[in-house]
Amino acid sequence: MSFVITWTTEFETGIDIIDEQHKRIFEYLEEIDHAIKTHNADEVEHVIKSLIDYAISHNTFEESLMEKAGYPMLEPHHQVHEAFKARAKSYSDRLVQGEDTFRVAREIRTDIGLWLTNHIKRDDKHYVSFVKRNIEGGFVARMLGKFFR
Template structure:
């Protein structure tokens, strides 16, 4: 029996763009549930590819914010992301090799769901203050503040 993986306040970083991206990954996890319920192999394939691509792109974006902020644990965080990327690509390869798509989709959902929830609560919360300070001092933030005065 699958457990629910839903967005809640406990996952908020307070950085809107990061929270929006995290919410999208949660949405993909729910789309996997729907594809499993429909037993739709084309939909399972689409969602597995989408969640892998989106998650990897998100991690790269997150690292760019950490780098710009001078986050001291960037390399360690990058290594966590690299291990995730290897595992995620492994799922794609297993799907392409014809592994049972329903079983694989369940595994992707639980593995990525657990990884995501733990990663946000444990690793992502650490960079928030550095990145927020960096974003608050950025040109874009200053321009938005002027625009909305």
């Protein structure tokens, strides 16, 4: 059974660059699903590595916005991201250790998909208004101006 979560407007934060990065993560999940359906183990492994690298990089970027805005809940949010990184690394380790590629991929597709949707709707939505409010008119707003709407 296929389980892919797709991007909808309910996941929009209103910060264009963040929304584009989140959409790309959803696309990676769809690519994993496609690779599973075509039984392409090499593609599965490539997409999993790309997804994990991209998601970790996105989390770091997101934290940089929060830090520049003086977001008071940055440290708890960072800890959530660190837990995600550890979980993602455990999937990579399982692949390296020779565990069934498709089983790991199906777990990632579901687990990361559910984690992502919950994280965006709960944790990310919490920082958005603060980041927008505290960045508007400042240097970061001018730097990222085109990414806000």
